[in-house]
Amino acid sequence: MNSLGLCWDVRAGIWSEGQGRAVTASYVSVLIPECGVLPEVLKNTIADVGEYYLVRSLAVHQLVAQEFIDCFVRRGSCYALTYNTRIDQDNTAALLPTGKLILSVDKDTYEELGLQGRPSRYSGKKPMRYIITIDLTDSNFHPDGKKHKRVLWALKEKKPLEFDFLLAWYNSGAEGSTLMSYFPKNQIQALKPKVTFSTLRDLQCPTLQSNELQGKPEESCSTEELFEWLGAVLNQVNLDNVSSSFLSTYCCPQPNTIADRAFLCTITGFIIPEKIIQLLEQLCCYFGEPKLAPWLTLTVHGFADSPVSWRENEHGFHKGGENLYNFVLFRNLDYWLQMALGTNDDCPP
Structure with a gap:
């Protein structure tokens, strides 16, 4: 498999997953063994991950306004996620790049809104939480239509919902309005992702073979062992296996x-x-x-409190809100894709 083939294969996979995920990642980690100096083009790519925006006290009905839909939803990929909300306790919302607005609300809010939805799969026998999905790109969802008027009335007058939102927009270079110019300056704040670089010395790394599933166990660590080890490294767990350590004896x-x-x-x-x-x-x-590196990894963590996970499936927090995937890229351009979800979440197809 050559580089171009892998890029396009991976692009197809992530793009479909990205379309179905709530909205992006909360953090991304790259680990490259036997690497002292990062190539300039890779360093520039990391530095250019783009701005995002924090919009304070944003009324949800503004996201269903026709002007916003025309400027951002229909002219690129628009992402939004409520900020500092807890999926198991608060009302939350997310706007997907597919143009779907997902509301996860408690029973009282659901009844006040009067919009069609379905019980949350995590509510138990007596539903206490509901999921409402509004397709902003539906051909019937226009200012003169009953559906748009009903939704706008519910969110603006019947039960106004207001949150702090994280927003991002990708439009492949198309000209037009920007999020910064669309919202009042005292309401929106531009932010840049925080990037940290570090060098790990004398790091014990698993021996991996890209054909591990067909190979001999003594020649390569398994995908499960690699995933566990990577979690320890990214969380800076000591791998010395010292008997006097009360924190970790992992090696x-x-x-x-x-x-x-x-x-x-x-x-x-x-x-x-x-x-x-x-x-x-x-x-x-x-x-x-x-x-010198035989392989490298790219780990992507989704937001723990996002109302959806893979392919628009509902996301449940359970214990830790797991919602992540990991690529292991080998020197010969074979790769592994590992995905992890919470206990109750559906595995992606």
Whole structure:
């Protein structure tokens, strides 16, 4: 499989997942063993993950206004997620790049709104939470239609809902309005993801073979062992397995090797799938020239309190709100894709 083939294969996979995910990632991590200096083009891609916006006290009915739909929903990929809301306790909302507005509301709010929805799958026998889906790109959803008037009346007059929102918009270079100019300056704030770089010294790394599923167990660590080890590294867990440690006796699985230096980058913020795709494509190109690294990883964490996860499936917090995936890219451009969800969530098809 060549680099271009992998990029397009991955693009198709992430794009469909990105379309179905609530809205982007809360943070992205890149780990490259045996890497001391990052290539300039890759460093620039990481630095250019794009701005996002925090809009204070945004009424939900503004997202269903025709002007907003015409300017942003129909002219690109628009993402929005309520900020500092808890999916298991508060009313929450998300706008997907497919143009669907998802509301996850409690029973009282649902009854006051009077909009059609369905009981949350996590409500138990007596539904206490409901999911409302509004397709802003539906041909019947226009200012003169009954559906649009009904939704606008419910959200503006019957039961006004207002939240702080994280917003992002991707429009492939098309000209037109910007989110910064659309909202009042005292209401919107432009933010940039936080990027941290670090070098890990003498890191024990699992020995991986891209054909691990067909290979011999003694030649390669399993995908499950790699996933567990990666979680420990990203959370800076000590891997020394010291008997006197009361925190962790975890150690790197066998077989393993020692990487003199490993590059670790973490990007934290409101990161849209299009930017993740660009980063993944540059990581594919990393192996275009001979490298000591036998593999590298890209880990993407979705928001724990997003009302949807994969392909618009409802997301439940359960214990930790797990909602993530991980790519392992090998030198020969084979790759593994690992996905993790909460206990109750549906696995993606």
